[in-house]
Amino acid sequence: MKMLNILAALSLILFIGCGGGGSESNEQAGSTDQTRSEPRTIEVVGLDQMKFAVTANSDGITVGDKIGQDGLLQLETITAKPGEEIHIKLTTQSKLPATAMSHNWLLLTLNADTKAFATAAMKAKDNDYVPSDMQDQIVAQTGLAGGGETTEVTFTVPEEAGEYDYLCTFPGHFVGGMKGILKVEG
Numbered sequence: 085m086k087m088l089n090i091l092a093a094l095s096l097i098l099f100i101g102c103g104g105g106g107s108e109s110n111e112q113a114g115s116t117d118q119t120r121s122e123p124r125t126i127e128v129v130g131l132d133q134m135k136f137a138v139t140a141n142s143d144g145i146t147v148g149d150k151i152g153q154d155g156l157l158q159l160e161t162i163t164a165k166p167g168e169e170i171h172i173k174l175t176t177q178s179k180l181p182a183t184a185m186s187h188n189w190l191l192l193t194l195n196a197d198t199k200a201f202a203t204a205a206m207k208a209k210d211n212d213y214v215p216s217d218m219q220d221q222i223v224a225q226t227g228l229a230g231g232g233e234t235t236e237v238t239f240t241v242p243e244e245a246g247e248y249d250y251l252c253t254f255p256g257h258f259v260g261g262m263k264g265i266l267k268v269e270g
């Protein structure tokens with residue numbers, strides 16, 4: 085943990101030191117450890133069909149059926165290493181008003197009661213459908229994104245191996261299937 089933070093800080097200093105202009109030779113000279121401290125970005129699309137989707141299959145995720153337009157695929161599982169930095173970039177694809185169709189992405193703790201969390205969330209409209217008395221069950225959360233909007237979060241994958249639920253807490257979406265699993269493999 086601490087080591088990763090130090091590496092992240094070091095690579096930031098190196099980056100600033102380069103003036104951000106990006107001297108390619110310097111970047112290539114960077115050790116693999118520094119490369120690994122860059123967050124992994126996963127671009128997720130939120131659909132009216134109440135599903136998380138991605139544009140293509142890739143390493144570190146598993147996908148299901150095609151969904152929506154543009155050949156999107158349903159995102160089912162994200163596989164991650166303990167302590168890995170992940171950047172979720174969620175974009176809502178919808179023509180509906182935000183009050184009728186918005187999405188968020190919340191990762192819950194290993195022992196969270198996801199169903200109870202989603203039920204409580206429905207009553208938490210004033211807090212963007214995040215139950216404020218259940219903060220201890222949240223590992224990471226984005227804001228709400230209406231049609232055409234993007235919301236993001238970068239978080240550190242928990243150290244404990246296991247299957248962590250993620251979901252959208254907009255009313256009805258969890259029950260509709262807007263959920264998946266972050267598999268932490270030690």
Ligand SMILES: [Cu+2]
Pocket residue numbers: 130134186187188252253254257262
């Ligand atoms: Cu949703």
